[in-house]
Amino acid sequence: MNSRQDDLKRDLDAALQTRKELGKEYEAEIVDSFLTRLDARIDAQVDQRVADRLAQHGVGREGRGGRSWSGPGKLPVISLIMAIPLTGIAAGADLAGIVVCWAGIVGVNVAAALGSRREQQAPRSGRSDWL
Structure with a gap:
């Protein structure tokens, strides 16, 4: 056995x-x-x-080829690409719409960066925290 x-x-x-x-x-x-x-x-x-x-x-x-499609390095690029049309849509409202749009973009990027940092610092174990 x-x-x-x-x-x-x-x-x-x-x-x-x-x-x-x-x-x-x-x-x-x-x-x-x-x-x-x-x-x-x-x-x-x-x-x-x-x-x-x-x-x-x-x-x-x-x-x-070793390229990561879900890594933290891709999110800033994707969010900036998406920021162009989102800013255009938000500009239709007023300046407050643009500020809210960019605050959301920055918030998503900060959350992703903190999440990836926490994942890298967390000790890897064979057991789940939920068990």
Whole structure:
């Protein structure tokens, strides 16, 4: 058996021992807890297999040729391109419309920059914060 199967067997044994100690009253909660851990483990394995398969074909977070189509460097360029027609539309109202339009563009770019910085600083772990 590999380590994943050993971990799964240990989790199942722990769930069974807990059920013996607590009785039938807590059986549903124990089963739900075990199934939640099992589901998370399956999701992680599927995600890893998909990432491996995509990496074999040269696709992943970065597109072919190493170019990232979702990286933080693309948002400022896209937002400035979109700013031209948005400014034209907002200019129809008055100066306040232009100010609101550009405040929104700046806000989106600041939020994206802070989000990418937080993502880079966050420690990578195998477990989700939601579990």
